[in-house]
Amino acid sequence: MRIQQLIKARRFFLSDGGLETYLIFEKGYDLPCFSAAVLLDTEEGRHDLTAYFERFISIAKSTGRGFILDAPTWRAGTAWAGPLGQTLKDVIETNGRAVSFMRKLREQHETDECQILVNGLVGPAGDAYAPDTEISAQEALLIHAPQIHALGKAGVDLITAMTLGYAGEAIGIVQAAKEIDVPIAIAFTLETDGRLPSGQPLGEAIADVDAATDHGPIYYMINCAHPDHFRDTLDTRASWTLRIGGIRSNASRMSHAELDEAATLDDGDPAELGALSVDLLSRLPNIRVMGGCCGTDHRHVGCIAGQDQTISKGIQK
Numbered sequence: 001m002r003i004q005q006l007i008k009a010r011r012f013f014l015s016d017g018g019l020e021t022y023l024i025f026e027k028g029y030d031l032p033c034f035s036a037a038v039l040l041d042t043e044e045g046r047h048d049l050t051a052y053f054e055r056f057i058s059i060a061k062s063t064g065r066g067f068i069l070d071a072p073t074w075r076a077g078t079a080w081a082g083p084l085g086q087t088l089k090d091v092i093e094t095n096g097r098a099v100s101f102m103r104k105l106r107e108q109h110e111t112d113e114c115q116i117l118v119n120g121l122v123g124p125a126g127d128a129y130a131p132d133t134e135i136s137a138q139e140a141l142l143i144h145a146p147q148i149h150a151l152g153k154a155g156v157d158l159i160t161a162m163t164l165g166y167a168g169e170a171i172g173i174v175q176a177a178k179e180i181d182v183p184i185a186i187a188f189t190l191e192t193d194g195r196l197p198s199g200q201p202l203g204e205a206i207a208d209v210d211a212a213t214d215h216g217p218i219y220y221m222i223n224c225a226h227p228d229h230f231r232d233t234l235d236t237r238a239s240w241t242l243r244i245g246g247i248r249s250n251a252s253r254m255s256h257a258e259l260d261e262a263a264t265l266d267d268g269d270p271a272e273l274g275a276l277s278v279d280l281l282s283r284l285p286n287i288r289v290m291g292g293c294c295g296t297d298h299r300h301v302g303c304i305a306g307q308d309q310t311i312s313k314g315i316q317k
């Protein structure tokens with residue numbers, strides 16, 4: 001399986017940056033429901049997606065790293081079908097087209113030195129930052145299974161659920177992925193206090209999901225948070241930190257509430273984010289994926305990739 005290339009790698013793979021914020025603030029797109037999948041519908045959109053990802057692939061190649069190529073499906077699940085004017089059939093077709101698009105892009109750019117994994121993105125069924133709208137694990141399974149099954153059928157190497165705000169939804173997503181035996185990673189978002197939007201500490205959320213799914217995720221990630229928000233909450237003596245395999249940080253130190261209200265993009269300091277990433281690698285020995293989230297672009301990921309840091313330990317469950 002291609003996923004073994006990632007698990008056995010001695011250097012972390014790169015991902016891209018904040019796709020949706022880049023498309024909105026830098027390219028001027030009006031993304032309904034923040035869905036980048038709509039770009040697949042036009043020649044201009046497909047061109048801009050290609051150009052966007054090719055920049056990051058070039059960075060991976062120049063620094064001798066592999067790359068995680070994300071299908072633009074974060075807001076392409078059934079929970080968003082109604083607001084986007086889609087049917088269930090449309091959702092399945094959209095996810096299939098997205099994966100096909102990314103697989104063709106991989107064919108054009110993958111080399112022996114730069115292995116590329118196609119990753120199907122899944123997003124929360126609601127607002128990730130509104131914990132008062134939680135759904136149960138069973139509800140999450142029913143809501144997310146159609147998209148997850150479509151991504152698996154289309155041929156992704158793995159699936160990553162991004163910006164999850166509480167453990168229950170993560171459990172249902174993992175259960176849906178286990179139904180079709182597709183590797184699944186879970187990425188929790190954190191507030192400025194280092195806790196999930198639900199208020200739960202990260203270590204407890206990881207423990208809850210692992211207990212309910214028999215350690216189903218291949219690893220966990222932190223995304224959509226600045227390193228300053230969670231760095232000091234990482235207890236390097238705790239076993240749960242060994243389950244963290246990826247970081248995709250925000251460029252900005254602002255809270256999610258502040259970012260939602262921002263009229264301009266806060267792109268922070270790319271060089272500083274790269275330096276902070278080195279610090280995280282020293283605290284989290286099983287990191288396999290690093291990249292950016294809101295406000296980041298090729299500059300930030302380039303600074304992260306430029307850090308001459310290797311990893312020697314395998315992912316531990």
